[in-house]
Amino acid sequence: xxxxxxxxxxxxxxxxxxxxxxxxxxxxxxxxxxxxxxxxxxxxxxxxxxxxxxxxxxxxxxxxxxxxxxxxxxxxxxxxxxxxxxxxxxxxxxxxxxxxxxxxxxxxxxxxxxxxxxxxxxxxxxxxxxxxxxxxxxxxxxxxxxxxxxxxxxxxxxxxxxxxxxxxxxxxxxxxxxxxxxxxxxxxxxxxxxxxxxxxxxxxxxxxxxxxxxxxxxxxxxxxxxxxxxxxxxxxx
Amino acid sequence: xxxxxxxxxxxxxxxxxxxxxxxxxxxxxxxxxxxxxxxxxxxxxxxxxxxxxxxxxxxxxxxxxxxxxxxxxxxxxxxxxxxxxxxxxxxxxxxxxxxxxxxxxxxxxxxxxxxxxxxxxxxxxxxxxxxxxxxxxxxxxxxxxxxxxxxxxxxxxxxxxxxxxxxxxxxxxxxxxxxxxxxxxxxxxxxxxxxxxxxxxxxxxxxxxxxxxxxxxxxxxxxxxxxxxxxxxxxxx
Amino acid sequence: xxxxxxxxxxxxxxxxxxxxxxxxxxxxxxxxxxxxxxxxxxxxxxxxxxxxxxxxxxxxxxxxxxxxxxxxxxxxxxxxxxxxxxxxxxxxxxxxxxxxxxxxxxxxxxxxxxxxxxxxxxxxxxxxxxxxxxxxxxxxxxxxxxxxxxxxxxxxxxxxxxxxxxxxxxxxxxxxxxxxxxxxxxxxxxxxxxxxxxxxxxxxxxxxxxxxxxxxxxxxxxxxxxxxxxxxxxxxx
Numbered sequence: 001x002x003x004x005x006x007x008x009x010x011x012x013x014x015x016x017x018x019x020x021x022x023x024x025x026x027x028x029x030x031x032x033x034x035x036x037x038x039x040x041x042x043x044x045x046x047x048x049x050x051x052x053x054x055x056x057x058x059x060x061x062x063x064x065x066x067x068x069x070x071x072x073x074x075x076x077x078x079x080x081x082x083x084x085x086x087x088x089x090x091x092x093x094x095x096x097x098x099x100x101x102x103x104x105x106x107x108x109x110x111x112x113x114x115x116x117x118x119x120x121x122x123x124x125x126x127x128x129x130x131x132x133x134x135x136x137x138x139x140x141x142x143x144x145x146x147x148x149x150x151x152x153x154x155x156x157x158x159x160x161x162x163x164x165x166x167x168x169x170x171x172x173x174x175x176x177x178x179x180x181x182x183x184x185x186x187x188x189x190x191x192x193x194x195x196x197x198x199x200x201x202x203x204x205x206x207x208x209x210x211x212x213x214x215x216x217x218x219x220x221x222x223x224x225x226x227x228x229x230x231x232x233x234x235x236x237x
Numbered sequence: 238x239x240x241x242x243x244x245x246x247x248x249x250x251x252x253x254x255x256x257x258x259x260x261x262x263x264x265x266x267x268x269x270x271x272x273x274x275x276x277x278x279x280x281x282x283x284x285x286x287x288x289x290x291x292x293x294x295x296x297x298x299x300x301x302x303x304x305x306x307x308x309x310x311x312x313x314x315x316x317x318x319x320x321x322x323x324x325x326x327x328x329x330x331x332x333x334x335x336x337x338x339x340x341x342x343x344x345x346x347x348x349x350x351x352x353x354x355x356x357x358x359x360x361x362x363x364x365x366x367x368x369x370x371x372x373x374x375x376x377x378x379x380x381x382x383x384x385x386x387x388x389x390x391x392x393x394x395x396x397x398x399x400x401x402x403x404x405x406x407x408x409x410x411x412x413x414x415x416x417x418x419x420x421x422x423x424x425x426x427x428x429x430x431x432x433x434x435x436x437x438x439x440x441x442x443x444x445x446x447x448x449x450x451x452x453x454x455x456x457x458x459x460x461x462x463x464x465x466x467x468x469x470x471x472x473x474x
Numbered sequence: 475x476x477x478x479x480x481x482x483x484x485x486x487x488x489x490x491x492x493x494x495x496x497x498x499x500x501x502x503x504x505x506x507x508x509x510x511x512x513x514x515x516x517x518x519x520x521x522x523x524x525x526x527x528x529x530x531x532x533x534x535x536x537x538x539x540x541x542x543x544x545x546x547x548x549x550x551x552x553x554x555x556x557x558x559x560x561x562x563x564x565x566x567x568x569x570x571x572x573x574x575x576x577x578x579x580x581x582x583x584x585x586x587x588x589x590x591x592x593x594x595x596x597x598x599x600x601x602x603x604x605x606x607x608x609x610x611x612x613x614x615x616x617x618x619x620x621x622x623x624x625x626x627x628x629x630x631x632x633x634x635x636x637x638x639x640x641x642x643x644x645x646x647x648x649x650x651x652x653x654x655x656x657x658x659x660x661x662x663x664x665x666x667x668x669x670x671x672x673x674x675x676x677x678x679x680x681x682x683x684x685x686x687x688x689x690x691x692x693x694x695x696x697x698x699x700x701x702x703x704x705x706x707x708x709x710x711x
Contacts (some may be wrong), residue, residue, distance in 0.1 A: 006244050007480050012485055013251055019260050021494050028501060028583035033697050038591065039621075043689045051699050060601050075412050076711045079283060090706055091687035096644060100594060101274045102339045102576045113502055118276065120337060124619065126653045128685035141653040145335050145361065147276075160698055175412035178333055179363045179378040205242060211365035213328035215280045224397055225288050232327055243481050257495050339576045340509045356512065357574060380570050382573045382598065384513075397711055407570060411647035413534060415570055416600045416615040448602035450565035460507050461634055462525050469564055 012139050027106045029034045029159050030115050037161070038101035038121070042183040044084055046076040048158045054160035061166055063187040063206035064199025071192070071200045072164075077198040084135055094131025096141075101148075105225070107220055113157070115152040121145070121166070124173075139184060144171045147216040170210030183209035189232050256349070264343045266396050267352050267389050274398070275338035275358070280328045283313040291390050291397035298403055300424040300443035301436025308429070308437045309401075316434035321372055331368025333362045333378075338385075344457055352396070353456040354390040357380070358403070363411075376421060381408045384434055384453040407447030420446035493586070501580045503624050503633050504589050511635070512575035512595070517565045518558055520550040528634035537661045537680035538673025545666070545674045547653045553671040559610055559702040568605025570615075574680070575622075582693055589633070590693040595640070600648075615657060618645045621690040645686030648702050657683035670694055671689075 001009070014152075033052060040049040048181045050073050059066040059075055077089075085092045104119040126133055126141030151163035168185060172178035185208035192198040207213050218229050238246070243320055270289060277286040287310050290296075296303040296312055303312045313324075322329045339358040356404050388400035405422060409415035424443035429435040445451050449456030476485070507526060514523040527533075532620040533549055540549045551563075559566045578593040580686050597649050600615030601608055625637035642659060646652035661680035666672040692703050 003240060003477055006248075007477060007484070010244070010247055010251060010484055011480075013255075014484060014491070017251070017254060017258055017491060018487070020262065021491055024258070024265070025494065027398065028498070029482050029697070032579045032694075034693075035579050036697050038577060039579075039594075039692070043417075043687070045689070045703070048696060048703065051696060088706070088708060090708070091689060092708070093687055095687065096684070098596075098644075099594060100576060101368070102337060102457060103275060105269045105272050105276075120276075122337060124652065125618075126651065128652065128656075129654055130685050139653040142275070145363075147483070158698055170335075173653045177378040177411045178361065178365065179441050180366055202415050206310070210333070211331040211592045213332065214326060215281070215282070215332055220269075220273075222288060223273050224287060224395055229282070229285065232325070234325060234329070238507050240477060240481060243485075247488060249483055254488070254491060254495055257499065261495070261502070263500050269516060278563070339574060340512060342506045342513075344548060357513075359574060380598075414600065414615040414648045415598065415602065417603055444679050447570070448568040449565055450517070450569065451676075452519070455510075455513070457506075457510075459525060460503070460510050461632055466519070466522065469562070471564070471566070472564060473505070 013184065019146050019157075022112060023108050025116065026112065026154070026159065026188065030103055030108075030117060031201040033152065033159050033161065034058075034104060034117055035101055035121055037164075038099045038137075041099040042097060044081065044088070044095075046081045046092060047089050047235070051199075054155060054162050055166070057160075057162055059164045060166065061164075061199070062126050062185060063203045065201040065203065066189075074192065074197065074198070082197075084138075086133070092187050094128035095135065096126050096128070100124075105220060113154045115150060117150045118155075118216075118219060119148040119150070121148060127196050129194070131228075137184075139171075142171050142181075142184070143174060143175045145169050149216055167207060167216045168209060169213070169216075170211075178210065182211060185209070197207055201209060217224050239334070242464055249392070251442075259349060260426065263349065263352065263391070263396065264346050267343050267354060268341055270389065270396050270398065271341060271354055271356055271385070271387065274401075275336045278336040279330075279334060281325070281334070283318045284326050285395050285420060287313050289398050289400070290394060291399050291438050293470065294397075294399055294401075296401045296403075297440075299405065300440045301428075302438040302440065308390075311429060312320060319434075321375075323370070331365035332372065333361060333363050333365070337361075342457060350391045351399075352391075354387050354389065355384060355453075355456060356385045356387070358385060366402040372419075376410050378406075379408050379412045379418075379421070380411060380415075386453055386456055404444060405446060406450070406453075406454045410446075415447065419448060422446070485565060496586060499580050500582050500589065500628070500633065504580050504582075504591060506579055506593055507633050507635065508578060508593055508622070508624065508628065509575055511647040511702075512573045515573040518555065518562070518569075518571070519564060520555045523551050523562050526635050527638070528629060528636050530627075531634075533640075534677075535673070536659060537677045538641065538665075539673040539677065541674040548666060549673070550669060553640075556560065556671075558612075560607070567610065568602035568636055570598060570600050570602070574598075579694060587628045588636075589628075591622060591624045591626065591694060593622045593624070593691075595622060611658075613645075613647050614656070616645050616646045616655075617648060619643050619651075623693055624635055641681060641690045642683060643687070645688075646684075652684065656685060659683070 099120045108115045123144040146168040149165045155160040171183040173181040337359045345352045360381040383405040386402045390399040410418040410419040552679040574596045582589045597618040618640040628634040645657040
């Protein structure tokens with residue numbers, strides 16, 4: 001091979017390697033973004049959470065869809081913040097809402113501008129007996145388990161949340177536990193503006209929660225067989 | 238340095254870098270594989286879990302060794318699936334078995350075809366009071382902590398589980414808690430085919446479980462001293 | 475572009491890519507180091523934990539600062555080890571102290587020799603009813619949540635812990651739970667050598683713990699806005 005061909009080959013290999021390295025950096029950036037979200041939610045830093053979203057965005061919460069920055073802000077900064085901290089953007093004494101995030105599986109699309117994550121959330125929430133103010137309709141103390149299947153978008157080199165799709169699967173009051181309690185968060189019934197904290201739209205069917213169970217569809221194919229997961233009807237067993 | 242030497246140097250550096258990038262991609266792929274396993278086990282997707290294994294594989298569970306695809310399938314698709322979901326490959330209502338996986342430490346062998354992981358599992362399991370069917374010998378609700386030390390193999394470019402070595406360390410009924418309960422999973426006593434759900438072989442000694450404690454040996458040397466961990470006999474203290 | 479320019483361009487791009495790949499490897503190494511720490515603490519392997527530190531190091535624990543290898547050793551190998559395992563370097567029966575680490579956000583400084591991590595710790599601790607020896611002043615069983623903001627240093631190619639800054643945020647006896655208990659670990663009042671297990675210095679103000687709440691400052695800017703987090707005084711609400 002002559003020098004010109006060798007240089008061309010090197011340039012091509014380097015370009016391939018660059019794309020691979022960018023993808024690896026992107027995976028780390030997306031993991032950090034998802035984890036940063038968890039740390040903000042922990043401490044009722046709702047402005048910071050909303051700032052993680054792209055302008056074109058959606059949040060799925062229970063059976064509600066909050067659309068665009070305005071809808072997402074309504075969920076976090078109106079509903080959650082007014083409900084949990086009476087409007088203060090930060091933690092208040094006696095209120096716990098730890099939002100542990102783990103087990104992230106991230107894939108980046110070929111063009112490098114869209115990414116998907118599956119991640120797990122395990123929460124501890126509650127209000128201390130000493131707290132002067134009780135959060136209405138909030139359990140004294142509970143655990144929650146859920147699955148994220150989120151979509152991220154890269155805009156001007158910065159990854160942002162495009163779709164936050166949180167699937168609350170179970171809640172359990174403590175110490176009674178999951179054998180003795182049902183999820184207390186109920187499906188939403190009204191949209192905005194009828195409900196000033198409501199979503200922009202409702203799903204046709206409210207996702208089932210504990211003691212019902214369901215599989216949150218995987219954004220990725222099976223790592224070995226390459227097949228996408230298909231539900232098996234229970235009556236077929 | 239002349240152009241030929243410069244090109245040769247570039248080719249060598251690029252080859253080194255390629256191996257490093259492949260190793261980084263492999264670490265992500267192995268993490269995803271281990272995490273995917275957790276999501277399948279969560280939801281009783283036992284066919285999908287078994288499909289993650291290489292043909293030559295083993296699963297260590299309690300004091301049993303399940304050998305080859307057939308043995309591994311016997312564990313997941315006969316024992317677990319018949320026991321937990323009466324043979325349905327998916328979640329049933331009122332049955333919780335969340336399988337949180339985290340804290341993974343992954344190392345890839347020099348040849349790039351074998352890898353080892355240490356990871357932690359934290360489980361929440363139980364059966365809701367409303368469930369029409371109680372799982373036999375399964376606690377109403379419990380927590381479990383364990384350590385994986387698994388081995389992966391790359392076959393035709395795809396990482397698969399070669400050895401799944403799960404070390405259940407403690408189980409605790411809730412709300413009694415770990416101070417007041419012992420691990421309820423007992424060592425196995427019979428092998429297949431005498432026990433149609435049994436392992437292919439038994440370990441000489443059943444690994445100890447709570448309230449006994451033990452260190453699951455680390456596949457890696459100490460990150461700073463480079464020494465492999467050696468147990469210190471307790472009588473030596 | 476002539477061959478010389480092409481070769482120069484390739485050399486420069488390769489050098490950039492090398493730095494990126496080194497940073498990616500460093501992030502993995504730091505994650506492993508932090509996770510390895512968790513596995514050692516789990517099992518009372520205090521010598522191994524101390525060996526993860528650089529010679530110039532500090533540990534922040536409660537309101538105490540333990541300085542240098544000697545101070546750090548006093549914390550782990552004098553206080554913890556004598557208190558928890560009567561001096562044995564390893565797990566004893568009936569004593570649980572699982573130290574789950576997750577949700578790590580890692581950044582490496584430009585020069586590649588200093589790194590910072592934010593990570594979360596979720597602990598399960600306790601002493602089994604069958605244990606012949608009760609650990610003094612240690613709860614029968616409890617949960618703990620905390621945040622690490624640690625600093626690492628690379629010395630001779632090996633990452634080590636330079637500053638371990640653990641922020642215990644809440645503790646909850648089980649089954650009473652976080653609504654009904656306060657953190658039981660109290661601020662330290664005396665330094666070494668007056669207290670033979672004491673820290674080298676005390677913080678001016680003891681960090682608040684449950685049912686008080688606080689934000690552990692983030693080492694990183696907001697991933698999208700690029701702003702560093704600033705606390706909002708609660709009276710300003």
